[in-house]
Amino acid sequence: TQLLEQSPQFLSIQEGENLTVYCNSSSVFSSLQWYRQEPGEGPVLLVTVVTGGEVKKLKRLTFQFGDARKDSSLHITAAQPGDTGLYLCAGGLDPGTYKYIFGTGTRLKVLA
Amino acid sequence: DADVTQTPRNRITKTGKRIMLECSQTKGHDRMYWYRQDPGLGLRLIYYSFDVKDINKGEISDGYSVSRQAQAKFSLSLESAIPNQTALYFCATSDSWSEKLFFGSGTQLSVL
Numbered sequence: 155t156q157l158l159e160q161s162p163q164f165l166s167i168q169e170g171e172n173l174t175v176y177c178n179s180s181s182v183f184s185s186l187q188w189y190r191q192e193p194g195e196g197p198v199l200l201v202t203v204v205t206g207g208e209v210k211k212l213k214r215l216t217f218q219f220g221d222a223r224k225d226s227s228l229h230i231t232a233a234q235p236g237d238t239g240l241y242l243c244a245g246g247l248d249p250g251t252y253k254y255i256f257g258t259g260t261r262l263k264v265l266a
Numbered sequence: 267d268a269d270v271t272q273t274p275r276n277r278i279t280k281t282g283k284r285i286m287l288e289c290s291q292t293k294g295h296d297r298m299y300w301y302r303q304d305p306g307l308g309l310r311l312i313y314y315s316f317d318v319k320d321i322n323k324g325e326i327s328d329g330y331s332v333s334r335q336a337q338a339k340f341s342l343s344l345e346s347a348i349p350n351q352t353a354l355y356f357c358a359t360s361d362s363w364s365e366k367l368f369f370g371s372g373t374q375l376s377v378l
Contacts, residue, residue: 158308185365196270196356196369197309242308246365253324254367256301256308 158245158257166263167233175228175260177243185246186219186226187254190239197242233264269293272357272370279347280378287342287373289357297360298340299367300324300332302353309356315340347377 158179167173177186185204189197201210203219203226210217214237216229226243240261244254270291279285289298296317301309301324311324313332321332329351331343344351357370 163306187365187367195371196358197367198369199366202365244309253311253314256310258306258308 158243158255160241160243160257160260162260163258164261164263166265169234169264169266170232173230173233173262175230175241175262177226177228177245177257179224179245179255181245181255182223183245183255184223184248186223187244187246188217188226188228189242189244191242191259192239197240230262233262235264235266238262238264270357270359270368270370272355272373274373275371276374278376278378281348283347285344285347285375287355287357287375289340289342289370291338291357291359291368293359293361293368294337295359295361295368296337297362298334299358299360300330300340300342301356301358302326302351303356303372304353312342344375344377347375349377351375352377 161176185202187202188200190200191197201217206221206223208219214231218227240259242259243257247253273288299314300312303309310326312326312330313324315321315334318334333341355373358367360367
């Protein structure tokens with residue numbers, strides 16, 4: 155069974171702090187997605203990275219795909235209470251099949 | 267109105283009962299998916315369908331069946347519910363050229 159391990163599982167920080175969430179696997183993925191899920195809702199896609207070493211920025215969020223396409227990180231600068239939620243990474247198994255293995259999730263709480 | 271609608275939002279049932287979860291979408295996407303979410307395990311794929319005549323098993327299909335009644339409708343059935351099927355169930359859609367998944371708001375199912 156292919157696994158995507160996320161760390162940390164839980165993170166509680168003060169507004170304004172920086173944080174990094176990690177997503178690791180022994181498998182190589184064709185692409186890597188990051189989602190944010192809020193209570194009572196489904197996950198919403200934040201970004202897709204497809205090239206080893208790729209870095210994408212979305213306002214205060216920076217996403218990086220590892221050179222070997224086995225790992226990824228999400229860095230949030232100056233976290234805000236609105237960033238609170240469950241962050242999920244998802245690795246694409248085969249290009250074009252749209253089958254994804256989801257990570258175990260990181261639950262982030264940003265305190266005002 | 268939501269693009270991906272799941273009904274019911276919550277359901278409590280007893281062991282051995284047959285139950286159906288329904289999903290409809292207005293996005294015009296060909297591809298539809300059923301996932302379950304359990305704490306600490308992330309999202310796991312149950313079944314997926316790339317068009318009305320195409321149904322495929324995911325990683326945890328045992329105990330479940332699906333029906334793709336139309337392009338816009340994809341239902342998930344539990345033939346004889348058991349307590350370890352208690353979970354949050356999500357329907358998702360995607361189009362043929364994008365790797366972006368659009369999720370419904372989920373159905374919380376409890377099997378007593």
